[in-house]
Amino acid sequence: MQAGSIKDSLDKYSRIFKVLGEKNRLHIMSLLSKRELCVCELVDLLGISQSNVSQHLSKLKSVDLVRERRGKQWIFYSINEDKKEILGRVLELLPDVSTEIGKIDLDKNPERCRLD
Numbered sequence: 001m002q003a004g005s006i007k008d009s010l011d012k013y014s015r016i017f018k019v020l021g022e023k024n025r026l027h028i029m030s031l032l033s034k035r036e037l038c039v040c041e042l043v044d045l046l047g048i049s050q051s052n053v054s055q056h057l058s059k060l061k062s063v064d065l066v067r068e069r070r071g072k073q074w075i076f077y078s079i080n081e082d083k084k085e086i087l088g089r090v091l092e093l094l095p096d097v098s099t100e101i102g103k104i105d106l107d108k109n110p111e112r113c114r115l116d
Helices: 003-020 023-032 039-046 050-062 081-093 098-102
Strands: 066-071 074-079
Touching: 003 023, 003 050, 003 081, 023 039, 023 050, 023 066, 023 074, 023 081, 039 050, 039 074, 050 066, 074 081
Parallel strands: none
Antiparallel strands: 066 074
């Protein structure tokens, strides 16, 4: 690897780890590792405001860790599959969030984003 490409790689990974160095963003990534979610679901699971969730998603998207998919009136977020190699190692270290994901009860609110 040439010096320029080493520096470029280190810069890229530095930006990624800087973005991941925040607990809510790590929590979002852990949740998204289980399934695609919309902002309203993330708000419910994280217990933070919609604007905070959106800001965290924006930072994650800025380093290309998260993808979005539009469905009618909702936007769904998922992990960028192209980043699975680096994320896989990080996600393995995070606590299991399967129980949290199970708390999303779509039947309680017919207006949920899942019904697009």
